[in-house]
Amino acid sequence: MKVLVTGAAGFIGPHIVRRILADGNLVRAYDDLSAGALHNLAPFIKTGAVEFIKGDIRDRDRLVEAAKNCEIIYHLAAQSSVPKSTEDPISDMEINIGGTLNVLEAAKQSESRVIFASSSVVYGKASRMPTPEEEKLEPWSFYGASKVAAEVYCRLYSELFGVPTAILRLFNIYGPGTNKGVMIDLYRKLLRDPKRLELLGSGMQKKDYLYIDDAVEAFVLAAERSPCKGDAYNIGLGKSYTVFEIARMMVEELGLGNIEIFARGGTSWAGDIEVNLPSVIKAELEIGWKAKIELREGLINTMKWFESQLGLIEGAKRLK
Numbered sequence: 001m002k003v004l005v006t007g008a009a010g011f012i013g014p015h016i017v018r019r020i021l022a023d024g025n026l027v028r029a030y031d032d033l034s035a036g037a038l039h040n041l042a043p044f045i046k047t048g049a050v051e052f053i054k055g056d057i058r059d060r061d062r063l064v065e066a067a068k069n070c071e072i073i074y075h076l077a078a079q080s081s082v083p084k085s086t087e088d089p090i091s092d093m094e095i096n097i098g099g100t101l102n103v104l105e106a107a108k109q110s111e112s113r114v115i116f117a118s119s120s121v122v123y124g125k126a127s128r129m130p131t132p133e134e135e136k137l138e139p140w141s142f143y144g145a146s147k148v149a150a151e152v153y154c155r156l157y158s159e160l161f162g163v164p165t166a167i168l169r170l171f172n173i174y175g176p177g178t179n180k181g182v183m184i185d186l187y188r189k190l191l192r193d194p195k196r197l198e199l200l201g202s203g204m205q206k207k208d209y210l211y212i213d214d215a216v217e218a219f220v221l222a223a224e225r226s227p228c229k230g231d232a233y234n235i236g237l238g239k240s241y242t243v244f245e246i247a248r249m250m251v252e253e254l255g256l257g258n259i260e261i262f263a264r265g266g267t268s269w270a271g272d273i274e275v276n277l278p279s280v281i282k283a284e285l286e287i288g289w290k291a292k293i294e295l296r297e298g299l300i301n302t303m304k305w306f307e308s309q310l311g312l313i314e315g316a317k318r319l320k
Contacts, residue, residue, distance in 0.1 A: 002026040004070040004112070006057055006103060007077030008050075009036030011177050012117070015216050016074055017041065021049050023220075030066050031077065032056040040177065057099030060106070067106035072223050075103045076117045078147075082271040085143035096146035097153070104157045104165070113164040114154065115222050120171045120208070120236070120276050122148045130279035133169070133232050141271030155230030164228030168218055171236030171278055175212030175298060176305035183299065186247055187306045187313070194314045196260045197251070203244045203263030205274040208236040211298035214291040218283065225287040234278035237291045246299070253300055255317035 003020050007013050008029030013036065020027050027050045029041055034056075044050035055062040057077045067073060078096050079085065085092040100116065107114045121144035122137045139145045154165040174183050182200075189197055218235045226233070241249075247261050283289045293301075304319045312318065 001072070002028060002070045004028045004030060004067050004073045006030045006063075006073065006075050007036065007117075008052075009033060009038055009040050010076060011179065012173060012212065012215060013076050014040045014044075014177060015175075015212050016076070016219055017044055017050060019216050019220060027051070028053065028066060028070060030055050030057075030063070035080075057102055058094060060102040063102050064106045064109055067110040067112055070110055070112050073103060073107055073112045073114045074117075074219055074223075075100065075114055078117065080119075080143070082121070082141045082143045085141055085146065086270055089142040092142050092146050096143070097149045100150040101153055104153060104163055107165075108157065108161055108163050113223055113228050114166075115219055116150065116154050116165060116167050118147045118151055118167050118169045118232070119144070120169055120234075120278065121273060122151065122169060123273075123276070125273060126276065129275070129277045130238065131234070131277060132279040133234055133282055140273060143271070151232065158228065158230040165230050166222045166226040166228050167230065167232040168222060168235045169232060169278070170215060171208040171210050171234070171276060173210050173212055173215045175302050177212070178302070182243055182246060183250070183302055184306060186250055187303065187310065190250075190254070190256070190313045190316075191310060194256055194259065194316065197247055197262070199243050199247060199261065199263040201243070201263065201274070202265050203247070204242050205272075206240045206242045207276050208238065208240050208278055209246075209295055209298070210235065210237050210291055211293035211301070214293050218287075218289045221287045221289045231286070233283040233287065233289075234280050235283060235289070236278040236280055237295065238278060238280045239295070240275070240277040241295060246295075249296060249299055250303065253296070253303065253319065254313060256313070256315060
């Protein structure tokens with residue numbers, strides 16, 4: 001079986017590529033390298049296991065060609081920054097809505113299943129916690145709005161054209177390979193000053209964090225088991241933690257005893273959702289998926305990778 005992965009050179013993409021290859025399938029990786037990096041895929045490309053195509057998802061003809069003979073399309077490519085979506089909402093729309101529409105057109109022609117990487121931001125400030133998939137979608141950012149629109153296109157392509165689609169509403173994904181988010185931000189701050197750690201905003205932002213291996217498993221199971229009729233699934237740990245809790249956990253595991261952790265208050269950035277907690281019952285019942293990696297275990301694995309890439313924090317113990 002041949003599989004197309006858009007946005008393959010980003011954070012999640014290489015992990016999915018590795019899993020597809022491990023399952024004995026062929027991979028066609030598609031990325032314009034505007035945010036991703038080719039070195040993330042280099043080990044696979046060198047062996048000939050992966051066919052890499054440099055391309056923009058706004059280029060419909062190139063995407064249609066890339067999707068030929070692919071049974072599954074994992075659609076990860078996106079403009080994924082909330083602040084950037086505020087700076088340039090038109091570009092955000094062209095990539096996230098127009099690009100997804102091109103993926104769906106390509107899937108229609110190649111008769112592929114599409115597993116679409118959506119986001120928890122589609123809910124905005126949800127009225128229910130844990131938040132079920134039936135919650136009203138009221139995004140607070142242009143990025144969130146673009147993901148809602150892309151979800152609607154997925155559902156309609158399934159209903160009107162018979163294109164099999166499934167939607168994964170990803171909550172904060174972390175792990176080796178990440179280059180943004182609260183964990184790498186805190187680690188970099190500790191590298192600069194291992195005695196004081198300032199948190200962005202109030203430090204009481206409370207969110208769900210999901211380890212990358214669990215996220216990859218969700219993509220695979222959605223492709224295998226979802227009815228693929230525009231079905232949406234929350235993909236998260238099902239537990240929320242504050243930034244303070246994450247910071248304390250990091251400091252504890254690093255053995256940094258005498259350290260000041262503080263927050264100056266205020267908000268983080270425009271459009272940020274400070275609290276989220278998903279209900280993950282639907283994913284468990286319909287596709288048999290449930291997260292296995294608890295936050296502490298995932299955090300230790302992630303910090304080992306930070307250490308290998310960024311260096312050891314002064315006074316910290318090496319993680320085993």
